[in-house]
Amino acid sequence: MYVPDIELYEARTIDELFDLSSRYASAKILAGGTDLLVDLKAGRVSASSLISIKKIDSLKHISLDESGLCIGSLATITQLNGSSLVREQFPSLIDATSRMAAPQVRNAATVGGNIVSAVPCADLPPILMALNASVVVKSSKNERKIPLSSFFIHVRKTTLLPGEVVTSIIVPTPRTGSGAAYERFSLRDGNSIAVAGVAANLRFSKRGEIESTRLVLGAVSPTPKLVEDAENTMVGHMLDDEIGTKVASIAMADCNPIDDVRGSAAFRREIVGVLTKRALQSAWARAQRVKS
Numbered sequence: 001m002y003v004p005d006i007e008l009y010e011a012r013t014i015d016e017l018f019d020l021s022s023r024y025a026s027a028k029i030l031a032g033g034t035d036l037l038v039d040l041k042a043g044r045v046s047a048s049s050l051i052s053i054k055k056i057d058s059l060k061h062i063s064l065d066e067s068g069l070c071i072g073s074l075a076t077i078t079q080l081n082g083s084s085l086v087r088e089q090f091p092s093l094i095d096a097t098s099r100m101a102a103p104q105v106r107n108a109a110t111v112g113g114n115i116v117s118a119v120p121c122a123d124l125p126p127i128l129m130a131l132n133a134s135v136v137v138k139s140s141k142n143e144r145k146i147p148l149s150s151f152f153i154h155v156r157k158t159t160l161l162p163g164e165v166v167t168s169i170i171v172p173t174p175r176t177g178s179g180a181a182y183e184r185f186s187l188r189d190g191n192s193i194a195v196a197g198v199a200a201n202l203r204f205s206k207r208g209e210i211e212s213t214r215l216v217l218g219a220v221s222p223t224p225k226l227v228e229d230a231e232n233t234m235v236g237h238m239l240d241d242e243i244g245t246k247v248a249s250i251a252m253a254d255c256n257p258i259d260d261v262r263g264s265a266a267f268r269r270e271i272v273g274v275l276t277k278r279a280l281q282s283a284w285a286r287a288q289r290v291k292s
């Protein structure tokens with residue numbers, strides 16, 4: 001399999017990108033290429049031209065300000081995984097980055113590409129959604145902020161419009177008493193995509209009960225799945241075995257997995273139950289640590 005003949009253009013600034021996009025309207029954006037080049041080779045995607053954004057340095061930052069963690073869309077998975085800021089304040093993102101792909105892929109793969117690809121088994125979307133993250137999207141005419149919970153429409157389909165580029169991802173700073181975690185199951189370590197993934201984000205009230213929670217499932221429905229009933233079941237309770245088992249059953253009933261070479265739908269559903277309990281326990285333990 002070869003990449004078909006393609007014209008390649010390179011933008012070094014966002015303005016250059018918009019200029020190139022206006023001249024080559026059907027061109028696709030190329031970031032790390034770890035999804036797009038594979039899709040072009042496999043014939044899942046066709047394009048006569050690509051615009052590489054890899055050299056736009058202004059999209060590579062990872063920083064913290066009053067709105068939270070700001071991740072430039074071109075930050076690589078390696079960069080995110082190695083960030084001391086992320087490790088200390090957003091350890092649940094490290095749960096995902098430390099399990100993704102292998103070092104060679106992580107060095108090229110970007111956070112923006114992982115989101116825009118909108119592949120159901122992608123690891124960052126579920127945990128970013130659990131953390132209430134938004135994407136900042138720019139076109140030559142305007143800028144908008146889209147909550148990740150309304151960004152994904154279907155498999156490989158998002159609300160991104162032609163001519164728009166994702167510039168950054170904003171993750172709100174967790175409030176005191178919060179803890180989050182991501183758990184995934186894959187068939188082996190390294191270069192193996194998720195068979196199922198579960199992200200949990202909990203917050204305690206001053207009385208020590210769960211005040212809010214967000215549970216998001218990955219790889220078991222066309223888009224990351226927010227388990228809405230989890231919140232109703234957990235609020236006002238402590239996390240014990242009974243509540244964990246109840247929420248695990250709700251998550252298992254709420255997902256819509258497929259059968260494929262990595263596992264049957266029934267197997268995936270069972271795994272969702274196990275991962276839900278683990279993610280909740282780990283998020284709970286992290287929240288307790290922050291509280292004390």
Ligand SMILES: Cc1cc2nc3c(=O)[nH]c(=O)nc-3n(C[C@H](O)[C@H](O)[C@H](O)COP(=O)(O)OP(=O)(O)OC[C@H]3O[C@@H](n4cnc5c(N)ncnc54)[C@H](O)[C@@H]3O)c2cc1C
Nearest residue numbers: 031032033034035036100101109110112113114122123166
């Ligand atoms: C061997 C292998 C193992 C992998 N394992 C995992 C894994 O364990 N977990 C996982 O989640 N993923 C995995 N992946 C998938 C892949 O590495 C990620 O999805 C990666 O983060 C995609 O980013 P990229 O920069 O390579 O995107 P690209 O391939 O460059 O682009 C992907 C898509 O996003 C669009 N795009 C990219 N950036 C932007 C932007 N800023 N604005 C608008 N559109 C944009 C492109 O046009 C394209 O449609 C694996 C891939 C390989 C090849």
